[in-house]
Amino acid sequence: MAKNLLIVESPAKAKTIEKILGSDFEVKSCYGHIRDLEKDDMGIDIKNNFAPRYIIPEDKEKVVKELKSLAKKSEEVWLATDEDREGEAISWHLCEVLGLDPHTTKRIVFHEITKPAIESAVKNPRLLNMNLVNAQQARRILDRIVGFELSPVLWRKMSMRNSLSAGRVQSVAVRLIAEREREINAFSAESTFKLEAWFSAHDTAKKAVTFKAEGHKYKQAEDAEAFLKSCIGADYTVKDVQVKPAKKSPSAPFTTSTLQQEASRKLGYSVSKTMLLAQKLYESGKITYMRTDSVSLSQTALDDIKKAIETSYGKKFVEIRKYKNKNESAQEAHEAIRPTYMDETSVDDSDTKRLYELIWKRTMASQMADAELEKTIAKIEISTNKEQLTAQGEVLKFEGFLKVYREDADEEDMTEDEGQEGMLPPLVIGQKPEFKEMKATERFSRPSPRYTEASLVKKLEELGIGRPSTYAPTISTVQKRGYVEKRDKEGVKRDYRVLLLKKDKIDKETLQENTGAEKSKLFPTDLGLVVTDFLREHFNEIMDYGFTAKIEGEFDEVAHGREKWTKMIDHFYNPFHSSVETTLETAERIKGERELGVDPASGKKVVARMGRFGPMVQIGDVSDEEKPRFAKLKNTQSIETISYDEAMDLFRLPRNLGVFEDTDVTVNIGRFGPYVAHNKLFYSLPKEVDPYSVSLEELTPLIAEKRQAKEERTIKVFEKEKIQLLRGPYGPYIKQGLRNFRLPKEQQDKAADLTIEEVKAFIEEAKANPPKKAPRKKKA
DNA sequence: CAGTGAGCGAGCTTCCGCTTGACTT
Numbered sequence: 009m010a011k012n013l014l015i016v017e018s019p020a021k022a023k024t025i026e027k028i029l030g031s032d033f034e035v036k037s038c039y040g041h042i043r044d045l046e047k048d049d050m051g052i053d054i055k056n057n058f059a060p061r062y063i064i065p066e067d068k069e070k071v072v073k074e075l076k077s078l079a080k081k082s083e084e085v086w087l088a089t090d091e092d093r094e095g096e097a098i099s100w101h102l103c104e105v106l107g108l109d110p111h112t113t114k115r116i117v118f119h120e121i122t123k124p125a126i127e128s129a130v131k132n133p134r135l136l137n138m139n140l141v142n143a144q145q146a147r148r149i150l151d152r153i154v155g156f157e158l159s160p161v162l163w164r165k166m167s168m169r170n171s172l173s174a175g176r177v178q179s180v181a182v183r184l185i186a187e188r189e190r191e192i193n194a195f196s197a198e199s200t201f202k203l204e205a206w207f208s209a210h211d212t213a214k215k216a217v218t219f220k221a222e223g224h225k226y227k228q229a230e231d232a233e234a235f236l237k238s239c240i241g242a243d244y245t246v247k248d249v250q251v252k253p254a255k256k257s258p259s260a261p262f263t264t265s266t267l268q269q270e271a272s273r274k275l276g277y278s279v280s281k282t283m284l285l286a287q288k289l290y291e292s293g294k295i296t297y298m299r300t301d302s303v304s305l306s307q308t309a310l311d312d313i314k315k316a317i318e319t320s321y322g323k324k325f326v327e328i329r330k331y332k333n334k335n336e337s338a339q340e341a342h343e344a345i346r347p348t349y350m351d352e353t354s355v356d357d358s359d360t361k362r363l364y365e366l367i368w369k370r371t372m373a374s375q376m377a378d379a380e381l382e383k384t385i386a387k388i389e390i391s392t393n394k395e396q397l398t399a400q401g402e403v404l405k406f407e408g409f410l411k412v413y414r415e416d417a418d419e420e421d422m423t424e425d426e427g428q429e430g431m432l433p434p435l436v437i438g439q440k441p442e443f444k445e446m447k448a449t450e451r452f453s454r455p456s457p458r459y460t461e462a463s464l465v466k467k468l469e470e471l472g473i474g475r476p477s478t479y480a481p482t483i484s485t486v487q488k489r490g491y492v493e494k495r496d497k498e499g500v501k502r503d504y505r506v507l508l509l510k511k512d513k514i515d516k517e518t519l520q521e522n523t524g525a526e527k528s529k530l531f532p533t534d535l536g537l538v539v540t541d542f543l544r545e546h547f548n549e550i551m552d553y554g555f556t557a558k559i560e561g562e563f564d565e566v567a568h569g570r571e572k573w574t575k576m577i578d579h580f581y582n583p584f585h586s587s588v589e590t591t592l593e594t595a596e597r598i599k600g601e602r603e604l605g606v607d608p609a610s611g612k613k614v615v616a617r618m619g620r621f622g623p624m625v626q627i628g629d630v631s632d633e634e635k636p637r638f639a640k641l642k643n644t645q646s647i648e649t650i651s652y653d654e655a656m657d658l659f660r661l662p663r664n665l666g667v668f669e670d671t672d673v674t675v676n677i678g679r680f681g682p683y684v685a686h687n688k689l690f691y692s693l694p695k696e697v698d699p700y701s702v703s704l705e706e707l708t709p710l711i712a713e714k715r716q717a718k719e720e721r722t723i724k725v726f727e728k729e730k731i732q733l734l735r736g737p738y739g740p741y742i743k744q745g746l747r748n749f750r751l752p753k754e755q756q757d758k759a760a761d762l763t764i765e766e767v768k769a770f771i772e773e774a775k776a777n778p779p780k781k782a783p784r785k786k787k788a
Numbered sequence: 789c790a791g792t793g794a795g796c797g798a799g800c801t802t803c804c805g806c807t808t809g810a811c812t813t
Contacts, residue, residue: 017807040807047802067809094806148804155803163801167794171801178803287808299806477805485803619793630794638793678790690790748813 010034013082014116015075015102017089020291021121025088028126034082036075038089042068043101045148050156054581057574058149064105072105079106084114086133091117092339093567096137097144103136110136120306120343121296143567146576150559151176153581154550157588161546162539165591166598167620172539173489176556177474177482179543182491183551184467185459186532186540193649195455200225201232201448201507205397207244207388207441211433218444219432221388221399229505232448233516235395236509239446243391246439254381254402258373258409260303260331261344264476265469267298267367272462273416275362276528279461279480285363286345293348294355295367299476300342301469303331305374309346313375316350321411327377337472337560346371373413380406386435401432445510452502458529461494473556491536493643499525534623534647538600546591549584605652612636614655616647623647625655640677657700665704673707675699686711689718726764733759733767742767 012033016022019037026035043062045051053059064072079085085108089095095117103110114133118125158174166172203223211217226232262270264283271282286298305313310328317326333340347368355364382405388397404410435441459467465479474482486492499522508515532540544551552558559580565571601617604625612628619626619638623646628636639658641650662676671687682693684707691714693699697706723733723740732743733751740759742749749771751759 019808037807039809041805042807044805045803050803068807071807090806098806144805151804153803157802159802173802175803291808475805477807482804621792624793626793636793640793676790680789683790685790692790750813 011083012086013075013078013084014086014088017095017098018297020293021297024121024293025126028121028123029130033086034078036078037071038075038098038102039068039071041094041098041101042072042075042105045152050152052149052152058577058581060145060149062101062104075102076106079108086130087113087115087136088117088129090341091119092341093140093144093147093563095341096140097148100136100138100141110138119302119304119341120309122306122308124308125306137567139569140567142573143563146566146573147563149577150580153577153584157585158543158547158550161588161591162542165542165595166539166618168535168618168622170490170535173485174539174543176550177468177478178485178489178491179540179551180471180473180553180555181464181468181482182486182532182536183540183544183553184464185486185492185530186537188456188458189532189537190648192455192458197452197454199450199452199504200227201229201505202451203232203235203397203446203448205244205388205446206444207399208444209433209435209439209441216442217433219399219401219430219441221386221397223395223397223446226448229448229450229507233507233514235393236446236448236507236514238393239390239509240512240514241392242443244397244441244443245389245391246386246435246437246441247389247396248387249435249437250385252383252385253405254383256379256381256408256410258329258376258378258413259370259415261305261346261371261374262367263301263303263344264299265301265465265479267345268465268479269462270366270370270415271363272460274366277363279465279483282363283480285360288357289355289360289364289367292355292357294352294360294364295348296344296346297342298345300340300345301333301335301338301476302340302342303333303344304340305344305346305371309343310375312350313346313371317372317376321376325376325408325411327408328375331374335469335472337557339475344371369413373409376409376412377406379404379408379410384432384435386432388441399432399435401430403431445508447509448507450504450506452504452523458526458531460529464530471553471556472560473553486536489535490533491539493531493533494528495531495644496528497524497526497531497644499523534600534618534641537646537648538598538618541600542595542598546587546595547584600647602647604650604655607656610634614652616641616650616655618647625650625658627659642677660700663699665702665707668704668708668711673704673711675702675707684711689715691715723759724762726767729764729768731764731767731771733762742771744771 010031010033014025014029014033014035015038016025016035017038017040019039022035022037026033029035043064046061046063051061053061085106087099087102089098099115100110102108103113113136115136116129116133118129155173155175159172162172162174202225205221205223206218207221208216208218226235267286268279268282271277272279283298286295289295290298314326314328345367347364353368355361382403384401386399388399390397461483464483468474468479487494501520502523503518504521506517506519508517549555562571562576566573566576599617601615604614604616606612607614607627610627612632614625614627616623616625623641625639625641626636628634630636637659641647641658645654662674665673665675667673668686673684673686675682675684675693677699680692682697682699683690684693691711721735723735725732734741734743740751740756742751751770755762755770
């Protein structure tokens with residue numbers, strides 16, 4: 009038994025540290041937080057100065073038990089949780105649970121897992137910082153209050169059966185997406201005519217090369233045309249040539265958020281995929297910790313990187329840099345994300361290979377020299393008018409960090425013309441390059457792009473909302489709640505005009521381009537839009553983009569001992585709680601209703617609104633004598649944008665197509681998409697079949713085919729008991745009513761011979777031993 | 789699997805931030 013027990017948060021870290029510290033220390037992990045607020049009654053005694061009631065969650069009981077017994081046997085327990093607010097609190101909870109005295113227990117911290125860092129930490133233990141712990145308690149309690157008071161307001165005011173939720177982080181994330189969508193809907197594109205001219209000149213090898221020069225932008229086609237006309241027969245002379253050196257610097261090494269952004273742009277990974285792969289790399293010891301907001305690297309790492317750059321590219325390419333965090337809310341408990349050993353340029357595992365190489369390259373580049381460029385700007389005069397054309401070129405003089413890594417820009421950060429600039433042939437003042445042609449092309453302004461998962465994370469981080477460990481879960485929460493959907497959008501065709509001046513003649517032509525196409529972007533659902541509006545109307549403070557930053561400032565006051573946490577929470581709670589009460593009393597139910605027009609057949613109003621089962625359109629009112637007609641919106645439609653015609657179109661279903669084999673055939677769109685119903689059986693329609701126009705003749709072969717497929721899937725039917733034996737993708741299984749049950753493996757071959765008694769026994773058995781999933785929390 | 793569309797109001801849901809597992813419908 010080792011004399012000392014040292015507790016860290018992550019088990020992978022524990023292993024490494026144990027090796028460093030040797031036999032005097034046993035290093036164990038507590039797997040993050042070991043206690044949390046009880047759920048009943050919020051777990052807070054509001055009236056008793058917000059006294060928290062902590063419990064050990066079921067899934068933490070095992071580790072707590074183990075730590076308790078080890079603590080008892082050890083001479084001394086050391087707390088080495090992360091050095092940030094949450095880490096400090098975890099240490100305090102450990103004291104409470106393990107019965108350690110917070111006034112004497114040794115607390116140590118390090119920001120990097122290296123021998124010198126850990127040995128120096130052990131030599132310089134400190135005590136728990138209760139102010140920091142209290143700042144964490146304030147954070148935890150405020151989040152619980154906001155979440156557990158706002159969510160029930162939604163349950164009361166929304167007529168949906170979903171388990172809706174609201175919170176300091178998720179609700180603002182949805183708001184960002186909702187506002188962006190409305191910005192895009194309200195956007196009207198303006199067009200300008202961009203002027204480009206092509207010339208030819210000789211390069212140093214006396215070869216003719218074509219280069220481009222740009223002119224003014226014109227708002228009107230007439231003006232662009234007038235300019236082209238004025239250039240007919242002109243002479244073009246180089247007026248001015250300027251050569252300027254320029255530099256590009258590498259980006260900082262990866263944090264969680266920048267890793268997610270680059271993996272999304274370069275590899276097309278979702279944030280959750282990135283985190284899953286990074287976790288694997290971390291657990292196998294290939295990279296440092298992947299949930300971090302720090303851009304700094306340890307000295308050992310810097311030495312290692314320097315050596316790697318020197319070996320591969322030479323001393324000239326090394327430039328050691330200290331990066332600083334821009335973000336004030338960063339808590340920097342860890343290093344930046346980097347390979348553990350730079351001489352491992354790749355990994356064998358095919359899953360994680362691409363992500364590892366991305367991290368490796370970014371880490372290398374971060375300590376490499378600037379790229380040096382030479383920018384050339386040439387002005388070209390036109391003999392027939394006063395305008396000038398500008399040609400720009402760029403030559404890479406020294407690659408520097410670009411040798412290993414090029415960062416991709418966000419769509420959002422790019423200005424319109426920012427493409428890679430090519431090389432210019434050498435130009436001198438007075439030179440007359442050969443004119444080829446000149447073009448005025450109509451270009452449209454674009455709205456801000458919809459968020460991707462990664463660009464949303466970037467935005468949240470900028471606002472200081474959420475933490476590295478919560479970015480991925482937050483994105484999945486807002487999707488799970490049905491506020492946001494990730495999907496593609498098809499573009500629409502748009503005409504644009506081009507005017508071409510060539511050989512002293514002007515040609516006009518209209519071309520087509522595709523615009524507004526989006527891939528894997530975040531769209532708000534109608535639910536997300538109406539809930540956001542509601543929360544904005546009644547809880548504007550929480551929904552404010554600056555709310556988190558504001559309360560973070562107050563948590564800091566607590567952390568520095570300048571304010572009591574209970575006082576801070578009290579200040580927040582009273583006004584917040586009273587707006588919860590007034591909202592519950594006075595606010596109307598959330599409907600999001602929008603009037604679209606009048607149905608000519610009945611003379612009744614047509615409205616789009618939220619119903620119990622989602623967005624729908626309705627003709628007439630429930631108070632009318634005749635029942636209103638309802639139709640569900642398609643999932644790409646929205647209450648806010650659906651037109652009258654599109655709404656009326658939805659009422660064309662269900663369609664009765666006539667009789668086939670003595671029974672009616674109807675088509676409709678159900679929960680699982682378009683289907684055809686015939687003789688009490690339902691068949692999904694293939695994608696290419698349009699339920700609005702399909703005919704009976706087209707459908708009958710489909711019905712026959714689907715019916716046969718269904719029969720082939722059926723092994724045996726017990727009509728009376730309503731039990732079926734079916735063949736599924738995982739082999740034979742039992743179906744009773746709506747429920748499926750597994751068939752024991754050894755029975756699968758003789759499924760066809762089973763009797764009803766045997767099948768019933770299997771159902772009982774399956775019911776008694778339900779397949780184990782992630783254990784759902786039971787109520788005690 | 790293929791309905792409903794509101795309101796009786798049983799009894800349920802819900803937050804953010806730390807950490808990894810267990811798991812095939």
